Amino acid sequence: MVKRKVQRQARKVLGEDTVALVWCEIGKPIPTPPKSVHRAAGKGRMKPGHHWLLYVGGVLFFFVVVPMMLLDKLGDVLDRGPSHGEGGSTRNRTAGSPGPDSDDSTRGIFDGDWNLTAGQLLLRWYGHSPNPKRLVMLTGDRLCLAASPRRTLSPTKADDFRITAEFPFSEARIEAEAGQPRGFATFRIRFADGSWLELGRLAEPEDADHFLRTVSA
Template sequence: MAKRKVQRRARKILGEDPVALVWCEIGKPIPAPPKAVHRAAGKGRLKPRHHWLLYVGGAVFFFVVVPMMVVDKLGDVLNGQTSSGESGTTRNRTAGSGRHGVEDPTRGVFDGDWNLTAGQMLLRWYSHSPNPKRLVMLARDRVCVAASPRRTLSPTQADDFRTIAEFSFAEARIEAEAGQPRGFATFRIRFTDGSWLELGRLGEPEDADRFLRTVSA
């Protein structure tokens, strides 16, 4: 559960105790907007910045693990050359039978209209903070979205977050179901202009459960 310093900071921002709050993220990569729309919004970042250790891990994987996988795969190829003719015939028989699904260009992240509220929020999402985590706070009459300026943070102890967006209940509402499986739970912020934004990767199980119960009541 969020520590006292998080609750204290939330109370200071809202001017009252939060009804519910939860740390969350956009569960999937932000889809690429049209270039003109992105440029008009200031060409902000569309990806989070990661801790330097992640880049070190990536370098180790690329220069150590990948070569080992290539060598192993090469051995498999050399051993399986004798059966290449048969496998080629099988591929030719089945090539025409597959179906190609149509990929959702929004990836289920938002409604797809970059000019509406949700799309405009996405265009500036990582301009407010390089960290992917956002704190959604419910007051008695409004929804607040806050972020920490730091690249890394502890959701239970972060106390430097600030409001990046605020909406009255007349402008936005939260849609969710209670009892969703932990680790897979999501919710949507739906705006009165018809746009919506889906958030997931909910942090702190107690906060997540209380948040979902509150918005689904």
């Protein structure tokens, strides 16, 4: 459960106590928008930032691990000697197999219309913060989205977040079911123009359970 300093910051930025709050993320990569739409929105980043240790790990993998794997593979090939008749059929099967469906990896994030509220939010999502986590806060009459400027954060302790978007309940509402399996729970923000945005990876079980019970009541 979030610490009291997070609750205090929420009260400070909202001007009132929250009814429920939860840290969450977009569960899949944001689809690539049309170039004209992206340009009109300021060409903001469409992917989250990563901690510097991840880049160090990538460099070590490609310059240390990969060469070792290639050398090991080369040794196996030299030990076996030339082989005939198998490579062609394998290559043919590989070439003929269907590639991954790029639509499957991005389906279900939002309604697909970049010009409506959900699409416009996504176009600026990582412009507010490179961190993928967002804090959804509910008061008695509005829904607010907040983000921390840091690349890494602890959902229980982060207290430097600021509001990035807010909507009265007449313009946005939460659609969710209580009792969803932890680790797989999702909810949607449904906007008045018919667009919707799906969020998941809910942090802190107590906050997630309370949030889902509140919005599904």
